[in-house]
Amino acid sequence: MSKKLRMAIIGCGGIACGAHASNYDNIDDIEIVAVCDIRPERMELIKSKYKSCANAWETEDYMDIVKCPDIDAVDICTPNYLHAPIAIAALNAGKHVLTEKPDAMTVAQVEAMKEAAERNGKVLMAMRNNRFTPAALYARKAIADNEYGRFYAGRCGWIRRRGVPGDGSWFADKSKAGGGPLIDLGVHMIDLAIFLMGNPKPVSVSGSTFREIAGQNEKGGLFDVEDLAMGFIKFDNGACLHIDFSWATNIEKDVRFVELRGTKAGIKIEDDVLSVYGEKHGTPYNEHPQPRGEYGHCVAIRHFADVVLNGADPIFVPQQGVDMIKILNGIYESAETGKEVLL
């Protein structure tokens, strides 16, 4: 390792504290040199709570970070509508970018981010923490050993009975979030499913969205997004994926899962627990491996540093972000038009 990666955190709210600064405390390759938030008290909090941020300088204007030649990379933890403008400005200023999910709100934005990364020769990675959980890392090893065969169909979802994020904040404002649970939660589980399937190219989507439960009694703020989205994605290799995401719907209990049907065995990662369903000697078997390890965010951030500092092969490439936003926006379009959308 030649040197530490000098990074700035932009947006010091819930996820920046809970899953970024807290992990930087234990990541030696990264030094947090600056923090940025339009709310000074958020910067004070992150600096006082996390030793990794204690000596960071502060600014309320992210362009101060973008213009600072002493910063190698930015970690964008702002509301969704700011991911693309901040990422593009940082990439054009020669910085590497790690951005929280969703990568962007529109296809035009995410394509512009990819183009800026390529033109400037910089690493652009969107947070995909679910690819790096102990269960996912174990499944990836078993997939590499061809234990499950070819995945040809699957289902995934993050279904909350009652769980609107943000307490009346930007999360349910379409102009700032881009959508509801589909863009907020869908990006996690759809990505994990496609990644474990070997990144087939999505070719068409159809879907429906609803706002039937949430929105009426939220604590102030606009609520102009869906509270439930269901849909169907088809891939160029013939595989398909059924999706189901909600912030509010009348079900028995919350569940977060990816279930894939393989020709040799099926797998399910449900609430971070892996199960394998196969058949041996004419008899069905279920396995429940118990992998242990660090949180997904921590491993994902370490991986970003490894790619930037050591040239490691990136697990995430920007085209996967383009495909993801095409899927999500395609499902919104299909919900509006009532028709299947070709991607």
Ligand SMILES: NC(=O)c1ccc[n+]([C@@H]2O[C@H](COP(=O)([O-])OP(=O)(O)OC[C@H]3O[C@@H](n4cnc5c(N)ncnc54)[C@H](O)[C@@H]3O)[C@@H](O)[C@H]2O)c1
């Ligand atoms: N990967 C995950 O598991 C996960 C979980 C939660 C949230 N997220 C994502 O992280 C991002 C932030 O979510 P959150 O829950 O922390 O939201 P939040 O509202 O708690 O935090 C956002 C912060 O950004 C700040 N901000 C707003 N405009 C800014 C600007 N112009 N410059 C600098 N700072 C600005 C706000 O003041 C706030 O402190 C979202 O994109 C969300 O989708 C990811």
